[in-house]
Amino acid sequence: MDVLIVGAGPTGLTLGIDLARRGVDALVVERAEALFPGSRGKGIQPRTQEVFEDLGVLDAIRAAGGPYPVRAIWKDGERIGEQPMFEPVEADESAPYTEPLMVPQWRTQEVLYARLVELGGRVAFGHELTGLEQDAEGVSARFADGSAVRARYAVAADGGRSAVRRALGVAMTGETVDPSPFLVADLRMTGLDREYWHTFPRPDGTGLALCPLAGTDDFQLAGKFPEGTEFDLSLDGVRRLVAAYTHLDAEDVTELRWASDFRPRAALADRFRVGRVFLAGDAAHVHSPAGGQGLNTSVQDAYNLGWKLGAVLKDGAPEPLLDTYEEERRPNAAAMLGLSTGVHRGEVQRGKATVQLGLGYPESALSEDRRAAPAGVRAGDRAPDGRVDGVRLFDAFRGPHWTLLGAPAAAAGVHALPAAPKSYGPGVFLVRPDGYVGWAGDSAEGLGAYLARAGVR
Structure with a gap:
């Protein structure tokens, strides 16, 4: 096998697609028994739309989602104002896509998975990595079910708690973006229209928002809560939060589909390459969700690495070409981490800075x-x-x-x-x-x- 990709999130699936269309023998392995079920990374930035057009999935992505709604601001049960989510960026011939798309992450992954399978790619679910070793010729991986795989290269696309990164001993340097606990959940509910992203802010900076997820019947709840809050991630627990922070009744929440709590953090892996193993996506950089940069930066990682692996493995390109992956992507990831943190803290407006059309590699050895x-x-x-x-x-x-x-x-x-x-x-x-x-x-x-x-x- 040429490439082992650990993790079937957006990063791993994008890389699998790019390698499959180049005729590279790659296998994606995933610890879970199925694709990720939540909406977490729901923003598809314009530059990622360009990537998805090249990979043959943009039409399906657009059909799976839709535009971002205007934000409605509520206080004491009354709508007191509206606010656009993004500063407008004018489209022209050079940049046909300038508005982010809203696509729940689970739907993005379904589209990418379908394209991977269409191209002959493979995902092995239920494969939890338990060990990884490398030598001059390749990488050996072991899994909890007793199976093993040998590949010429491996890519860690297994998220912020990456087992591959830990096996390599690569540290992450970062900071807590916000000490407050956050909650994100997918639910079904009544009592709100689907034309607005409904926000319920409190004077102390806490509050929650209920966003209709384009292309679905769901709402995404995203909220910041006081320090010390302990979450009950059951349906009743989420109902109590909605009733406490909005004018809605607890019974207006009819179904809870997925929930997760976290504290926003920004962190960057000290290295993106160790020998024959590469780090990509959240395994290499962890973002605040503000500004919609995490998933998109991860897709860019895969897009950068895919053609280079293909060139070395199929076209006989010199192996040092792979060194340019870390050279190009790590500075970009660092810049996107700063941008995400700035958006989170209200220092940067969503818009021209966040659509990723201005990213490039002017200092690269390949430029x-x-x-x-x-x-x-x-x-x-x-x-x-x-x-x-x-x-x-x-x-x-x-x-x-x-x-x-x-x-x-x-x-x-x-x-x-x-x-x-x-x-x-x-x-x-x-x-x-x-x-x-x-x-x-x-x-x-x-x-x-x-x-x-x-x-x-």
């Missing part, structure tokens, strides 16, 4: 700009959408290949278009499989050396 006077899009930037000779760029980018704008194809794994849109500025641009500009030049001179370094033949 090379050879133009005498770089202008417009630069190496390391996200490659914007646009049109060339009637061809939409995102259509041209779709698939596990590189794309060259402004020169003939220079290798078998590179698709070419005759020019770049004017919005890119002058030059020749090589777009990586994950939609970032890897190389730019005034002409194609020097491109061959870059492609060789990236393992493109």
